[in-house]
Amino acid sequence: MNFIKAIVAAGMVAASTSAFAADITGAGATFPFPIYSKWADAYKKETGNGLNYQSIGSGAGIKQIQAKTVTFGASDAPLKAEQLEKDGLVQWPMVMGAIVPVVNLEGIKPGDLILSGEVLGDIYLGKITKWNDAAIAKLNPKLTLPADAITVVRRSDGSGTTFNFTDYLSKSNADWKSKVGSGTAVEWPVGVGAKGNEGVAGNISQTKNAIGYVEYAYAKQNKLTYTGMINKAGKTVQPTVAAFQAAASNADWAKAPGYYVILTDQPGDASWPITAATFILMHKDATDKAASQEALKFFKYAFEKGGKAAEELDYIPMPESVVKLIEKTWSSDIKS
Amino acid sequence: MADMAVQSDVMEAAGPYDRAKALSAFKLGDLTFYWITRISAISVLLILGGIILSLIVGAWPAMKEYGFAFLWTQRWAPSADPPVLGALGPIYGTLITSVIAMLIAIPVGIGIAVFLTELCPQVLRRPIGIAIELLAGIPSIIYGMWGFFVLGPFLANTFQPFMIRIFEGVPVLGAVFAGPPSYLSLFNAALILAIMVLPFITAISVDVFKTVPPVLKEAAYGMGCTTWEVVRSVVIPYTRVGVIGGIMLALGRALGETMAVTFIIGNSFRISSSIFAPGTTISAAIASEFAESDGLHQSGLILLGLLLFVLTFFVLAGARLMLMRLEQKAGK
Numbered sequence: 001m002n003f004i005k006a007i008v009a010a011g012m013v014a015a016s017t018s019a020f021a022a023d024i025t026g027a028g029a030t031f032p033f034p035i036y037s038k039w040a041d042a043y044k045k046e047t048g049n050g051l052n053y054q055s056i057g058s059g060a061g062i063k064q065i066q067a068k069t070v071t072f073g074a075s076d077a078p079l080k081a082e083q084l085e086k087d088g089l090v091q092w093p094m095v096m097g098a099i100v101p102v103v104n105l106e107g108i109k110p111g112d113l114i115l116s117g118e119v120l121g122d123i124y125l126g127k128i129t130k131w132n133d134a135a136i137a138k139l140n141p142k143l144t145l146p147a148d149a150i151t152v153v154r155r156s157d158g159s160g161t162t163f164n165f166t167d168y169l170s171k172s173n174a175d176w177k178s179k180v181g182s183g184t185a186v187e188w189p190v191g192v193g194a195k196g197n198e199g200v201a202g203n204i205s206q207t208k209n210a211i212g213y214v215e216y217a218y219a220k221q222n223k224l225t226y227t228g229m230i231n232k233a234g235k236t237v238q239p240t241v242a243a244f245q246a247a248a249s250n251a252d253w254a255k256a257p258g259y260y261v262i263l264t265d266q267p268g269d270a271s272w273p274i275t276a277a278t279f280i281l282m283h284k285d286a287t288d289k290a291a292s293q294e295a296l297k298f299f300k301y302a303f304e305k306g307g308k309a310a311e312e313l314d315y316i317p318m319p320e321s322v323v324k325l326i327e328k329t330w331s332s333d334i335k336s
Numbered sequence: 337m338a339d340m341a342v343q344s345d346v347m348e349a350a351g352p353y354d355r356a357k358a359l360s361a362f363k364l365g366d367l368t369f370y371w372i373t374r375i376s377a378i379s380v381l382l383i384l385g386g387i388i389l390s391l392i393v394g395a396w397p398a399m400k401e402y403g404f405a406f407l408w409t410q411r412w413a414p415s416a417d418p419p420v421l422g423a424l425g426p427i428y429g430t431l432i433t434s435v436i437a438m439l440i441a442i443p444v445g446i447g448i449a450v451f452l453t454e455l456c457p458q459v460l461r462r463p464i465g466i467a468i469e470l471l472a473g474i475p476s477i478i479y480g481m482w483g484f485f486v487l488g489p490f491l492a493n494t495f496q497p498f499m500i501r502i503f504e505g506v507p508v509l510g511a512v513f514a515g516p517p518s519y520l521s522l523f524n525a526a527l528i529l530a531i532m533v534l535p536f537i538t539a540i541s542v543d544v545f546k547t548v549p550p551v552l553k554e555a556a557y558g559m560g561c562t563t564w565e566v567v568r569s570v571v572i573p574y575t576r577v578g579v580i581g582g583i584m585l586a587l588g589r590a591l592g593e594t595m596a597v598t599f600i601i602g603n604s605f606r607i608s609s610s611i612f613a614p615g616t617t618i619s620a621a622i623a624s625e626f627a628e629s630d631g632l633h634q635s636g637l638i639l640l641g642l643l644l645f646v647l648t649f650f651v652l653a654g655a656r657l658m659l660m661r662l663e664q665k666a667g668k
Binding site for chain 1: 412413414416420485492598599623624625630
């Protein structure tokens with residue numbers, strides 16, 4: 001009897017929680033998945049409201065929000081203002097990350113090697129094939145680099161990381177722009193593809209004379225040899241949280257319709273050149289307005305209290321000035 | 337026929353009961369059973385048809401854009417404007433990895449089967465047999481990770497440099513085994529595939545080898561044949577159809593294998609003469625790029641899926657045809 005009572009009680013609890021806590025549903029980009037789930041955990045503890053986020057990829061996330069099957073979509077590449085207007089969507093950047101070039105060279109410590117977008121582009125185009133190439137030597141007069149061939153490693157899967165990396169190469173290397181361009185998957189002239197950030201990190205750490213690109217967190221956790229970069233202002237910068245934030249604050253968010261800013265190659269002396277934001281998409285006039293408001297409450301919570309959690313996972317919180325702009329957009333554009 | 341049997345059963349067992357009522361109850365049961373099985377069988381056809389239809393619908397934009405040139409275009413540039421997509425790279429990769437895998441797995445697999453049935457001491461038979469079956473039970477992602485972290489580095493540091501040095505300067509073979517060594521290559525993927533399909537070939541071969549009548553083998557031994565001669569002239573000819581069936585099953589698996597290959601092939605759409613260069617297969621290309629694709633790019637990936645479907649169909653149909661011919665020959 002007791003057993004049956006317990007089952008009935010459990011059933012009632014389950015029924016009541018599902019009735020009260022309308023879980024917020026979202027789908028899209030894989031890059032911010034760890035931080036979204038961490039925020040969701042903390043938010044659930046505080047408010048009892050859950051978040052169901054499916055990291056199915058940016059493209060699929062955009063499709064889901066267009067089809068109104070989720071409350072919010074998430075994408076690593078922002079949508080253009082016309083596209084937003086057409087689908088009745090609002091877009092804003094939620095959190096940022098950075099991409100760093102990593103190498104495996106004997107005797108070279110993290111931050112020793114300095115590269116520019118031009119040189120990085122030429123390496124990925126297959127124009128620079130040896131580590132002792134004059135173009136690399138010119139940027140690194142103090143280092144002695146081997147006469148070995150460069151093993152170029154890139155992502156095999158379509159990804160937001162690749163989108164931002166190739167976008168940066170397109171902005172800083174004219175040849176790359178005309179021959180390859182930018183996208184989540186591109187026509188790579190050279191190199192081997194490894195699966196995911198962890199695949200690239202694994203491959204770099206085991207292959208001598210290799211170069212690749214990973215999200216900052218992976219370079220840090222795997223203790224990979226990252227490089228310094230020469231930014232748009234011509235200054236040498238190292239990948240630090242301060243440099244990533246400088247890139248975000250130097251970007252002109254206020255004038256960009258729909259916050260359409262790709263954070264690569266931003267001006268400013270301290271800006272890290274391959275910084276990336278990841279975006280949230282919601283309907284202006286959602287069918288389920290209560291769910292929309294719940295989602296906004298979650299995002300507000302994430303902006304206000306989620307900064308520390310983001311930094312722990314090596315994401316970069318949006319600067320306060322940008323958050324203020326975004327909150328203004330919410331109240332003016334999203335109907336409650 | 338069925339009615340007669342039912343009738344006699346009922347009469348014997350239940351004499352005085354109402355015969356018509358009992359029969360109609362049986363009939364209802366029979367009819368229900370008939371329809372349940374029939375619906376199950378038809379649903380397979382419906383699902384298959386539905387899959388083909390949705391593949392065609394999804395692939396339609398790409399078919400319209402590229403036409404048959406899709407089959408022999410090597411360039412794969414999804415980010416170009418407009419995207420240029422061609423399936424030659426993945427088709428080549430799919431075929432070449434499967435062929436190399438079969439070249440390795442067939443002799444080894446049949447070798448193991450011969451050893452297990454003809455030569456193996458009784459004590460070893462079960463452990464080896466179980467080990468082979470366990471190989472079949474390992475999830476493909478485990479093969480992928482093992483290939484990436486263990487086999488890949490091992491091959492890149494030992495086997496590949498060795499082969500590259502040996503064949504350097506040799507015409508044709510020099511190009512096939514050209515450097516630089518790489519963790520992620522067609523050859524590594526083919527080797528993993530070979531290990532993955534090995535259990536299919538071995539298990540089926542062992543089963544069919546056991547069906548050879550001992551009389552045939554004993555007669556051959558009695559005439560003074562060596563073990564090799566018995567295997568070559570008695571066992572294999574007797575079981576040819578079954579062994580080929582196992583090989584075809586293995587080939588089907590190799591053509592479609594996705595996860596393990598995706599990890600270690602490098603997803604490069606360029607066709608290189610060297611088997612140590614990265615490449616891609618149809619299923620690996622889809623698995624790698626589908627999640628972040630849209631528009632024509634996605635349609636092109638679905639078209640690749642349709643191609644794999646057609647390719648597998650023709651391979652299996654070809655295998656059937658070959659088996660039928662062999663059976664006919666054996667019949668004469």
